[in-house]
Amino acid sequence: MKFIHIADVHLGVEPEGLKAGSKARGKEIWEALEQIVNLCEWEEVDILLIAGDLFHRQPLLRELKELNYHFSKLSRTEVVLIAGNHDYIGPRSNYREFVWNHNVHLLGDDTLEKVELIGIHTEVYGFSYHIRNIYERRYESVKPDDNDRIHILLAH
Numbered sequence: 001m002k003f004i005h006i007a008d009v010h011l012g013v014e015p016e017g018l019k020a021g022s023k024a025r026g027k028e029i030w031e032a033l034e035q036i037v038n039l040c041e042w043e044e045v046d047i048l049l050i051a052g053d054l055f056h057r058q059p060l061l062r063e064l065k066e067l068n069y070h071f072s073k074l075s076r077t078e079v080v081l082i083a084g085n086h087d088y089i090g091p092r093s094n095y096r097e098f099v100w101n102h103n104v105h106l107l108g109d110d111t112l113e114k115v116e117l118i119g120i121h122t123e124v125y126g127f128s129y130h131i132r133n134i135y136e137r138r139y140e141s142v143k144p145d146d147n148d149r150i151h152i153l154l155a156h
Contacts, residue, residue: 001046001120001122001150002043002044002045002046002047003045003046003048003049003152004036004039004040004045004047004048004049005049005051006036006048006049006050006051007050007051007052007053007084007156008052008053008084009032009033009055010053010054010055010056010086011026011029011030011033011054011055011056011059011063011067012055012056012059012060013025013026013029013056014056033070034070036048037071037073037074040077041073041074041075041076045076045077046076046077046078046120046122047077047078047079047117047122047124047152048074048077048080049124049152049154050079050080050081050082051082051084051126051155051156052081052083052084052085052086052087052128052129052156053083053084053087053156054067054081054083055086055087056086056087058087058092058093058094059087059093059094059095060094061094061098064094064098068098068100071100071101071103071104072101072103074103077103078103078105078117078119078120079103079105080105080107080115080117080124080126080154081104081105081106081107081154082108082126082127082154082155082156083095083106083108083128083129084129084156085129085133085134085156088128088129088130088131089108089110089128089130090130090131095108096108105124106128107124107125107126107127107128107154108128109127109128110127110128110130111127112125112127112138112142113125113126113127116149120150121149121150122150122151122152123144123145123147123149123150123151123152124153124154125142125144125151125152125153125154126153126154126155129156139153139155
């Protein structure tokens with residue numbers, strides 16, 4: 001199995017200060033994500049794992065649509081993502097109602113859940129942040145199902 005694991009991409013970040021070139025940084029981050037998607041296709045990656053803070057703040061609907069378009073170009077890669085402490089799923093988050101392409105799996109609950117990727121004999125576990133900070137220990141009692149699949153824990 002081939003996978004790519006990323007986290008803390010922070011799409012939509014507004015660079016601080018007036019340093020030369022800082023205005024272009026947000027665009028460069030989107031371009032870097034596009035390059036990762038292209039790499040997934042080129043290398044025939046099975047899973048793209050995104051461990052939170054894909055966005056720097058609550059994503060706009062148009063940003064989710066653009067992101068979903070990029071993910072829809074993947075012919076064989078399954079995308080599994082969680083929301084982190086910056087792009088947490090608040091009460092009015094666009095993550096809540098967004099309909100993803102068939103190959104995109106948001107583990108959007110605030111308690112542990114899993115997605116079964118049957119074609120590659122894999123289960124990915126994780127949960128999304130629904131508030132900015134989590135202080136309790138959430139992983140101490142986590143155990144994968146008792147089966148012969150590959151088990152991956154996606155955490156932020």
